[in-house]
Amino acid sequence: MSELILDIQGLTKEFILPNKETLTACDQLSFTAKKGQTIGIVGESGSGKSTLVNMLMLMETPTQGKIHYREKNILNLNRREIWQLRPNIQMVFQSPTASINPKMKVIDVVTEPLFNYKRLKAKDKRKKAQELLALVDLSEEYLERYAHHLSGGQCQRVCIARALALNPEILICDEATSALDVSVQKNIIDLLINLQKKNNMTILFVSHDLALVQSFAHEILVMQNGVIVDRLSQEQNLNASEVTYTQCLLNSVYSLSKVKQRLLLEN
Ligand SMILES: Nc1ncnc2c1ncn2[C@@H]1O[C@H](COP(=O)(O)OP(=O)(O)OP(=O)(O)O)[C@@H](O)[C@H]1O
Incomplete structure (x- = not known):
């Protein structure tokens, strides 16, 4: 796991608010990611996670900095180069149902990126769709279903299959398990870990749940008010972090997940 895939230096995003004040959503963010590595990006609401992801996906223009x-x-990059880059960096969003066109069947959802990039012939569509669903442990029985005929977890599996269709080197998961209940969350995380082992993908996993991220990320960046305030490795005991914000995050997440788990047991 030594090949450098992503090198982010001094990435900054300032928004000019209606009252003309400047809000720095991301402030001088610098980090790297290697091939096959999972980087967890954690912070509470408003810490700048989505702004960072939007810049990585070129949906937001940074005020300053570099993304190598x-x-x-x-x-x-120019427009053509961005089009060529897209397959390499794919994303899975928080709300699986909202990110699937309700009028499309699963077979069309998962193969759409391949048709967009002219990488699939119509005659091979079904076979390829089956292969993609197999990657996320869904049988071919789901091919003809629409999103509203799937559970939240199945829907997120379809979204992951779609993101994998173009065989990306980097998968960005933005709160990809937050809308799912605890047991389904774990299944999706296990799936991502297995896929990463098979494909040697780099995963950027954005979440507010520090305890969850620590269970599988190789490195964790803790964000507060647009700044990376803590960097933790997998081996590190989170409780040993000297950063107060990390401790607060850990305590609040622990109590939240305990509540979620209790509710799950009660039901
Ligand atoms: N387009 C925008 N214009 C002005 N301010 C913005 C804009 N987008 C985000 N912000 C502000 O930037 C800060 C960081 O927001 P961001 O959405 O990146 O945080 P976040 O950590 O992803 O939060 P959440 O988990 O709630 O999505 C917030 O104060 C937010 O209000």
């Missing part, structure tokens, strides 16, 4: 994917600063 392999040897290229992707902020300098």
Whole structure:
């Protein structure tokens, strides 16, 4: 796990508010990610996680900084180069149902990226869709279903299959398990860990749940008010962190997940 895939330096995003004040949503963020590594990005609401993801996905223009994917600063790419880059960096969103077109069947959802990139012939569609569903442990029985005929967890599996269709090197999961209940969350995390082992993908896993992220991320960046305030490795005992914010986050998440688990047991 030594090959550097992503090198982010001094990434900053300032928003000018209606009252003309400047809000710095991300402030001088710097970190790297290697091939096959999982980086957890954790922080409470408003800490700048989504803004960071939006900049990585080129949906938001940074005020300052560099995003190197392999040897290229992707902020300098033209439209054609961005189109060519897209397959390499894919994303899974928080709300699986909202990110699937309700009028499309699963077979069309998972193969759409391949048709967009002219990487699939119509005659091979069904076979490829089956392969993609198999990756996320769904049988071919789901191919003809619509999103509203799936559970939240099944829907998120379909979204992951769609994100994997183009065989990305980097998968960005933005609160990808937050809308799911605790046991389904665990299944999706296990699935991501297995897929990562198979494909050697780099995963950026954005979440407010520090305890969850610690269970599988190789490195964790803790964000507060747009700044990375703590960096933790998997081996590190989170309770040993000297950063007060990390401790607060840990305590609040522990109590929240305890409540969730209790409710699950009660039901
Ligand atoms: N387009 C925008 N214009 C102005 N301010 C913005 C904009 N987008 C985000 N912000 C502000 O930037 C800060 C960081 O927001 P961001 O959505 O990145 O946080 P977050 O950690 O992803 O929160 P959440 O988990 O609730 O989505 C917040 O104060 C937010 O209000």
